[in-house]
Amino acid sequence: MYDELVKLRDEGKIKYIGFSFHGTPDILKEVVKEHKWDFAQLQINYLDWDVVKAREQYDIVQAQNIPVTVMEPLRGGGLVNLSDKALAKLKEHYPNTTPAAFGLRWAASRDNVVTVLSGMSNLNQVKENIQTFIDYEEMSSEEIKVADEMAKIIQSQGEINCTACKYCMEVCPKGINIPAAFSLYNQYKVTNNKMLFTIYYDTLSEEEQPQSCIKCGLCNKNCPQNLDIPTLLTKISDEYKKIKASA
Ligand code: SF4
Numbered sequence: 638m639y640d641e642l643v644k645l646r647d648e649g650k651i652k653y654i655g656f657s658f659h660g661t662p663d664i665l666k667e668v669v670k671e672h673k674w675d676f677a678q679l680q681i682n683y684l685d686w687d688v689v690k691a692r693e694q695y696d697i698v699q700a701q702n703i704p705v706t707v708m709e710p711l712r713g714g715g716l717v718n719l720s721d722k723a724l725a726k727l728k729e730h731y732p733n734t735t736p737a738a739f740g741l742r743w744a745a746s747r748d749n750v751v752t753v754l755s756g757m758s759n760l761n762q763v764k765e766n767i768q769t770f771i772d773y774e775e776m777s778s779e780e781i782k783v784a785d786e787m788a789k790i791i792q793s794q795g796e797i798n799c800t801a802c803k804y805c806m807e808v809c810p811k812g813i814n815i816p817a818a819f820s821l822y823n824q825y826k827v828t829n830n831k832m833l834f835t836i837y838y839d840t841l842s843e844e845e846q847p848q849s850c851i852k853c854g855l856c857n858k859n860c861p862q863n864l865d866i867p868t869l870l871t872k873i874s875d876e877y878k879k880i881k882a883s884a
């Protein structure tokens with residue numbers, strides 16, 4: 638495949654050859670040594686930096702001097718909808734910034750980052766992201782320290798490390814809405830709002846709900862975050878049943 642890509646580049650049909658990566662650092666080491674790459678697309682944000690070995694992967698790519706394209710800089714929206722405690726930390730130090738601008742600038746401030754991708758779902762987000770990069774300033778070491786503190790706060794609040802990539806859903810024979818279940822559970826863990834947790838849970842159709850899982854394990858093989866999905870789904874549905882029974 639690589640030879641075909643080089644042919645296309647020589648013909649002027651494409652400009653750059655790169656790859657997007659969700660595997661382990663050991664596999665990444667093989668990939669970067671195998672060929673000459675114009676860029677590597679990695680999942681980099683201030684929460685995943687240490688949690689899912691993003692730093693290790695970044696260092697491997699840096700050692701080969703390969704430019705980096707960042708995906709998931711805001712972790713599927715998880716770094717926009719911050720917990721009260723994490724948001725308070727940000728506002729205490731930088732009251733005029735937004736969580737999105739802070740997260741995007743953090744990702745863009747890594748050396749050798751050439752592009753930061755961001756999924757946007759409305760016009761305001763498009764405008765905010767554009768403005769962030771019109772006014773762009775590299776992050777100071779003080780800002781990076783605050784980001785580290787925010788990451789520690791988020792991790793300590795029991796969040797399930799899901800980026801909402803939906804790769805698991807591509808193979809689930811039951812059609813369970815796995816990222817939605819994890820997201821509503823994460824919000825619940827942060828807010829401890831049982832009523833909202835059950836309301837959001839009930840917005841999923843019966844087939845999409847965690848208790849429909851048959852524990853076949855197919856989803857685990859597709860999860861770039863190495864989550865034990867069936868076990869987590871059981872935990873979430875047990876929590877739901879417990880709250881319902883005590884209501
Ligand atoms: S283990 Fe559950 S969630 Fe995962 S693919 Fe099977 S049915 Fe779907």
Ligand code: SF4
Nearest residue numbers: 799800802803805860
């Ligand atoms: S594959 Fe893993 S990270 Fe992606 S949505 Fe499913 S559980 Fe979340």
